[in-house]
Amino acid sequence: MYQVTVQVEIAAAHQLRDYEGECARVHGHTWQIEVTVRGNDLDPQGMLIDFRKLKQLVNLVVAGYDHSLLNDVPPFDRVTPTAENLAKKIFEDIEARLEAPGVILEKVTVRESPRAWATFRRDGQ
Ligand SMILES: Nc1nc2c(c(=O)[nH]1)N=C([C@H](O)[C@H](O)COP(=O)(O)OP(=O)(O)OP(=O)(O)O)CN2
């Protein structure tokens, strides 16, 4: 089994709702979004999926969040933009658009900083 991982970055502000502490105020992060796919078979070029194709897809999915206040961008106008919620939403959006036979989306990790991150993956995977 092979795994391929790519990472992209966005700059965005957010604020936590119903939260006691300074993170309830608007503040920003350079969010790192790490996406891992897996599969058993390589194409004739020896790739599970081209890094560039996967990065393009991730960039497409997160483009609407870059340089935004996440709390203004659906669904985060209703759902608090925690790293966990962002990871799940990005996972679902990538999964819906991933057109690569035999390539399965394994996990999405969203880092607010090098010291704090959240990962979403499907149960049992
Ligand atoms: N489980 C989660 N906990 C917290 C989240 C989150 O998304 N999921 N988010 C926050 C805040 O956004 C906060 O900006 C991040 O908190 P923290 O990592 O503590 O940020 P600091 O910059 O203060 O951390 P240092 O490591 O001290 O620099 C809070 N919790």
Ligand SMILES: [Zn+2]
């Ligand atoms: Zn934050």
